Amino acid sequence: MKAITVRPNSIGAEVRDVVVKETLGRGQALIRTVMTGICGTDRGIVSGKISFAYPPEGYSFLILGHEGLGRVEEIGDGVATLKKGDYVVPVVRRGCGQCLNCKIGRQDFCETGKFVEAGIRGKHGFMREFFVDDEKYLVKVPEEVKDVAVLTEPLSNVVKATEELLFVQRRMIWNCEDSTFECRNAFIVGTGPIGTFFAMTLRTLGFQVYLLNKREPSETERYISEKIGAEFYDTKLGIDKLPDADLIVDTSGVPEAFLPLMKKMRHNSALILFGTMEGEKAEIMSDLVTEIVEKNILIIGSVNASKKDFQGALNYLSIWRYRYGDVLNRMITSKVEVEEAPEVLSKKIKGEIKTVIKWS
Ligand SMILES: [Zn+2]
Known part of the structure; x- marks a missing residue:
């Protein structure tokens, strides 16, 4: 599948065909990416100014992207809260599995520092056509805000x-x-x-x-x-x-x-x-x-956010849609094609608030 990748110690991002070893398991969903946002962290990684990014184990590259929005394509056994066609936003940080905060879904307060973050540290991100994720890391998007839900992660x-x-x-x-x-x-x-x-x-x-x-x-x-x-x-x-x-x-x-x-x-x-x-x-x-x-x-x-903060962010988006009209849509100042992304990732668009990449 098509993905936007970076390599450790080299500057720039590229669009290429990648193979990622993921199979749909119990409690998981296959997600077709709809949009991904570009933020300062992505640009920091692409320019080499952020030194903490690294690929997952067994890979020589990292798929970028932590501001995702996707649609459920298929669900695995035991998935209770999602169905095919639902819009979802994935959370970014995945816990260490050791500390108490991580065990109760508050990996944003991880105490060991042994967490991974999609598209940043040790886990592939969402700038790709498909990804498989656990139901517990997917936040369901209300219908009325799906056009701006790519903003959920930064807001969370x-x-x-x-x-x-x-x-x-x-x-x-x-x-x-x-x-x-x-x-x-x-x-x-x-x-x-x-x-x-x-x-x-x-x-x-x-x-x-x-x-x-x-x-x-x-x-x-x-x-x-x-x-x-x-x-x-x-x-x-x-x-x-x-x-x-x-x-x-x-x-x-x-x-x-x-x-x-x-x-x-x-x-x-x-x-x-x-x-x-x-x-x-x-x-x-x-x-x-x-x-x-x-x-x-x-x-x-303060850094990062838990799943409930993503839900809180979606609640705000619903309120603001009603209260502030087109403000949220105007915050998305450009939508670019996947092929244009490497250039946009290396240079900010003039007058930009949020640039997003269209996937499907
Ligand atoms: Zn932890």
Whole structure:
């Protein structure tokens, strides 16, 4: 079958015919891929800037792709929740089988680090015509959002991080006097798909949201921020005009982008670190450390998501379809053919929010 592959220690991706040893077993389903999303991690692997990617045992190549959407082609014995024709999204991380979190489906909190991740570490991804997967790793997609369900995986990570935030902020009373979060300001650093999803999720929870980038918004970004009721702010104008923050979410991975904003942080506020980038540097002064201590500032690192977060993401997609109209469709800024994918994987499309590859 056709697949998009990378090889360790070599730059670039290629479309080629591959043989993958998979047979449909008990509790499994054969999935025909419909769409796969392209994200920064894929591009990092293709450009060789991400060093942690590696092929599954017994293979000299890795099939890319962790943002999948497919359709059930055939089910194995014992499959209870899926039938032929269902749309599904596969989860990315597969547990170590040893630690307690992995045993209860929370491999996003794996303690041993011996997990694999489809299309990233030790497991083939979804940029291929077909794949076989366990029912427990497949999330059923509601009919009304199947056209945008390729966005489920990136959103699932945002759902998980937001849930963590709300959980740890129960250390005190963080709600406003009217019980909502409407008195709370959130800064989102970076306006890619993850930043946009944080903005939409936090707006849905009631937060006042500022989407920050060091440039003016594109036409699509302007449209989306207006539609969801967030303010797009160009940090080149200086940060003094911004209000104080109860929450900063960094999706850039660039310390220089979020550290200066930290002086805006209120008492008991939180910083979520979500973006990663290799080789970026910034200095931290002890004054900032004092601020973090004196103001009870919380710093949360968050990665990956569990199956229930994928379900949560699909619930949000259903709500937003109704509330924000065509915003989700407009986030998918290009759909490319499989043959075009290697080029798109090596270079971002201008004005891109999310580029997806069409498979069937
Ligand atoms: Zn584990």
